[in-house]
Amino acid sequence: MDFTFSDRMAGMNGTATREIFKLLSRPEIISFAGGLPATEALPIQAIRDISAELLGRADAYKLLQYGTTEGYPQLAEEIGKLVREFGVTVQDRSNVLVISGGQQGIDLMCKSLLNKGDTVLVEDPTYLAALQIFNSYEARVVGMRSAADGIDLQDMEEKIKLHKPKLMYLVPTFSNPTGKTYTAENRKGIARMTAQYGVPVLEDDPYARLRFSGEKVDALYSFAQDDNVVYMASFSKILSPGLRVGGIVGNASLIRKMAIGKQGTDLHTSSLAQMITAEYCRRGLLQPSVQASLPLYRTRKEAMMQAISRYMPQEFVHTDPEGGLFIWGEFAGCDIDTAALLPQAVQRNVAYIQGQVFYADGRGRNTIRLNYSNASCEQIEIGIKALGQFFKEVLHNR
Amino acid sequence: MDFTFSDRMAGMNGTATREIFKLLSRPEIISFAGGLPATEALPIQAIRDISAELLGRADAYKLLQYGTTEGYPQLAEEIGKLVREFGVTVQDRSNVLVISGGQQGIDLMCKSLLNKGDTVLVEDPTYLAALQIFNSYEARVVGMRSAADGIDLQDMEEKIKLHKPKLMYLVPTFSNPTGKTYTAENRKGIARMTAQYGVPVLEDDPYARLRFSGEKVDALYSFAQDDNVVYMASFSKILSPGLRVGGIVGNASLIRKMAIGKQGTDLHTSSLAQMITAEYCRRGLLQPSVQASLPLYRTRKEAMMQAISRYMPQEFVHTDPEGGLFIWGEFAGCDIDTAALLPQAVQRNVAYIQGQVFYADGRGRNTIRLNYSNASCEQIEIGIKALGQFFKEVLHNR
Numbered sequence: 001m002d003f004t005f006s007d008r009m010a011g012m013n014g015t016a017t018r019e020i021f022k023l024l025s026r027p028e029i030i031s032f033a034g035g036l037p038a039t040e041a042l043p044i045q046a047i048r049d050i051s052a053e054l055l056g057r058a059d060a061y062k063l064l065q066y067g068t069t070e071g072y073p074q075l076a077e078e079i080g081k082l083v084r085e086f087g088v089t090v091q092d093r094s095n096v097l098v099i100s101g102g103q104q105g106i107d108l109m110c111k112s113l114l115n116k117g118d119t120v121l122v123e124d125p126t127y128l129a130a131l132q133i134f135n136s137y138e139a140r141v142v143g144m145r146s147a148a149d150g151i152d153l154q155d156m157e158e159k160i161k162l163h164k165p166k167l168m169y170l171v172p173t174f175s176n177p178t179g180k181t182y183t184a185e186n187r188k189g190i191a192r193m194t195a196q197y198g199v200p201v202l203e204d205d206p207y208a209r210l211r212f213s214g215e216k217v218d219a220l221y222s223f224a225q226d227d228n229v230v231y232m233a234s235f236s237k238i239l240s241p242g243l244r245v246g247g248i249v250g251n252a253s254l255i256r257k258m259a260i261g262k263q264g265t266d267l268h269t270s271s272l273a274q275m276i277t278a279e280y281c282r283r284g285l286l287q288p289s290v291q292a293s294l295p296l297y298r299t300r301k302e303a304m305m306q307a308i309s310r311y312m313p314q315e316f317v318h319t320d321p322e323g324g325l326f327i328w329g330e331f332a333g334c335d336i337d338t339a340a341l342l343p344q345a346v347q348r349n350v351a352y353i354q355g356q357v358f359y360a361d362g363r364g365r366n367t368i369r370l371n372y373s374n375a376s377c378e379q380i381e382i383g384i385k386a387l388g389q390f391f392k393e394v395l396h397n398r
Numbered sequence: 399m400d401f402t403f404s405d406r407m408a409g410m411n412g413t414a415t416r417e418i419f420k421l422l423s424r425p426e427i428i429s430f431a432g433g434l435p436a437t438e439a440l441p442i443q444a445i446r447d448i449s450a451e452l453l454g455r456a457d458a459y460k461l462l463q464y465g466t467t468e469g470y471p472q473l474a475e476e477i478g479k480l481v482r483e484f485g486v487t488v489q490d491r492s493n494v495l496v497i498s499g500g501q502q503g504i505d506l507m508c509k510s511l512l513n514k515g516d517t518v519l520v521e522d523p524t525y526l527a528a529l530q531i532f533n534s535y536e537a538r539v540v541g542m543r544s545a546a547d548g549i550d551l552q553d554m555e556e557k558i559k560l561h562k563p564k565l566m567y568l569v570p571t572f573s574n575p576t577g578k579t580y581t582a583e584n585r586k587g588i589a590r591m592t593a594q595y596g597v598p599v600l601e602d603d604p605y606a607r608l609r610f611s612g613e614k615v616d617a618l619y620s621f622a623q624d625d626n627v628v629y630m631a632s633f634s635k636i637l638s639p640g641l642r643v644g645g646i647v648g649n650a651s652l653i654r655k656m657a658i659g660k661q662g663t664d665l666h667t668s669s670l671a672q673m674i675t676a677e678y679c680r681r682g683l684l685q686p687s688v689q690a691s692l693p694l695y696r697t698r699k700e701a702m703m704q705a706i707s708r709y710m711p712q713e714f715v716h717t718d719p720e721g722g723l724f725i726w727g728e729f730a731g732c733d734i735d736t737a738a739l740l741p742q743a744v745q746r747n748v749a750y751i752q753g754q755v756f757y758a759d760g761r762g763r764n765t766i767r768l769n770y771s772n773a774s775c776e777q778i779e780i781g782i783k784a785l786g787q788f789f790k791e792v793l794h795n796r
Contacts, residue, residue: 003598003651009659012659051446052446055442061440063640100668132662136509236464242461242669244668254401257410263501263530265664266499271640
């Protein structure tokens with residue numbers, strides 16, 4: 001039969017990017033398109049030891065039996081300790097919800113707060129998958145102007161007044177896609193303004209621990225003047241994305257609403273994955289293993305920066321992140337369409353993501369996002385060389 | 399700040415039952431309220447061996463790195479083999495989606511098909527958590543009359559004509575909450591009628607393997623006359639609920655829409671949990687371990703049946719299931735409110751679930767659901783004795 005799909009899903013076909021991504025599984029392709037943490041940094045042996053030990057204990061059944069929607073208490077506790085490093089304080093258990101990765105946290109915020117037609121404010125550009133989630137709730141997404149120090153606060157105020165947003169979504173540290181970090185001063189301004197106008201803010205913070213240079217900045221949450229800011233942490237980039245475990249911290253009544261929403265979505269996060277994560281933290285392994293991985297991230301970022309300056313056309317202006325996974329670039333003043341060009345790049349065995357997909361309004365046709373975390377320095381050299389040649393030809397032939 | 403919640407969540411507070419369920423964690427309480435598989439049946443040692451072996455392999459990073467939304471190919475393949483036992487045939491990979499437990503499958507069907515105000519047809523009574531999901535999509539839920547052999551087909555036809563449902567949700571084998579199984583003849587009728595009227599059907603089938611008496615009945619899906627029936631299997635009751643792994647099988651375009659929906663919900667199911675499940679199946683362990691657990695389920699069900707006939711008041715009429723986890727009963731002709739009575743039962747250290755919550759329209763005030771799978775025969779004897787005395791007093795005092 002022909003199924004009649006819901007309005008929220010009717011427009012979501014995931015076609016273009018999806019088809020290209022299938023090509024990326026070809027081994028000869030060097031892909032800078034993904035957002036995977038370095039595979040070398042995954043602590044396989046430690047997780048093997050922990051799962052064997054936990055499954056050997058008398059209460060091992062807890063790893064395999066149903067759990068509560070709110071999450072395994074020890075994990076909630078470890079999340080509470082972990083986020084303190086960025087000035088995020090948790091009053092008690094009712095302020096923490098264990099989630100099945102950051103994606104689910106964005107989804108549950110939307111589920112709890114958004115009606116069809118409500119406005120979400122985001123930085124332009126912002127995390128692609130967040131935009132897709134907002135679309136699935138039939139929200140209006142409005143982009144706020146990016147500034148060198150974070151968000152343009154004047155533009156933010158105008159758009160808050162004009163659109164009366166039900167939610168603001170931000171990635172203030174090593175932003176996806178730009179790799180940019182908001183200054184403490186800018187965070188204070190955001191905190192003040194969103195408290196003043198009563199705008200709920202989701203601070204998505206999966207990358208902050210992956211800082212390989214510069215000074216730590218406390219979370220936006222730490223500057224909050226009301227409990228309108230919700231802080232989201234994820235273990236995907238600092239332990240393992242495959243476990244699908246994260247945590248969300250904030251106002252107890254909102255956390256409770258999200259827990260009720262989560263009950264209908266997946267009942268609870270995998271008990272096995274939760275308990276492995278909690279035990280990894282309890283043993284004090286997280287901090288050292290993240291620290292140990294930072295030189296790898298730094299080296300790869302530097303390799304990409306060098307390759308960019310060596311091979312990319314001079315029109316390519318780009319960020320120089322102090323951490324995280326991404327470099328963001330624009331072919332300044334060039335009227336090119338990086339989405340249309342991608343298949344040709346893939347034919348040359350190198351891939352990026354077109355920047356356009358990170359914009360609420362489809363701008364950014366001449367921008368790209370490059371991921372450096374999951375390719376070797378040699379691959380980065382070869383891949384950026386190929387990409388540079390390709391774009392030089394494109395710009396030269398025009 | 400005071401958050402303004404979305405319309406879909408405004409009414410969902412999960413209060414009454416939630417507060418009572420907190421009491422159930424007290425160790426002196428014997429609870430027949432849950433839906434947990436027998437803890438003794440969880441194959442802890444085998445899962446320990448498998449996770450150690452998989453995490454020791456050269457490609458162990460796959461258990462910890464990001465995976466595709468559609469799921470681990472080997473698991474999809476195992477799901478395709480598994481469902482054949484009930485006459486469910488899978489054409490190819492595009493007909494299977496790995497899900498994070500059955501709850502997610504219901505959610506993704508709704509996400510793909512339902513707009514606000516659309517009608518979902520269910521059996522009355524049906525799975526409580528499914529009703530909550532339908533409510534979260536602001537659907538109208540209409541109950542169809544239950545019959546001894548399944549669903550009353552005349553009532554089904556009238557309600558299809560009247561309400562033009564966008565979805566029908568059924569648990570045809572060892573139904574939750576009644577423990578009832580539809581006959582093959584009734585399934586044929588449902589298959590014919592829903593194909594004729596073009597009604598998408600979600601067949602939720604987590605319990606079919608837990609048959610300890612009677613003859614196997616093929617899935618509703620196997621009788622389908624069109625591809626309007628979607629079949630959902632779960633590993634929660636036959637391997638481990640804590641892993642949160644299941645599979646959904648059906649029309650490729652619908653499966654794809656669900657995969658796009660899943661991408662926004664949790665990106666993918668825990669890789670570790672998926673690969674452990676796939677390997678457990680690949681080694682041929684599932685069939686024997688489920689078989690080995692059946693005597694335990696049979697014994698507990700029989701213990702509960704005997705205790706019911708010994709202790710419960712004669713007004714209590716109930717089902718006698720051939721498998722699954724639940725006995726369903728009604729205090730026939732008694733004007734009592736089992737929801738209001740539950741706190742008093744809990745004071746006597748025994749718990750059930752009020753049947754009312756399984757009805758679309760809040761009927762069934764004099765019904766209860768009893769779970770026999772997760773209590774010892776001794777606990778069943780003590781608990782049903784206490785429950786019987788309690789209800790005799792209630793009925794006698796009136």
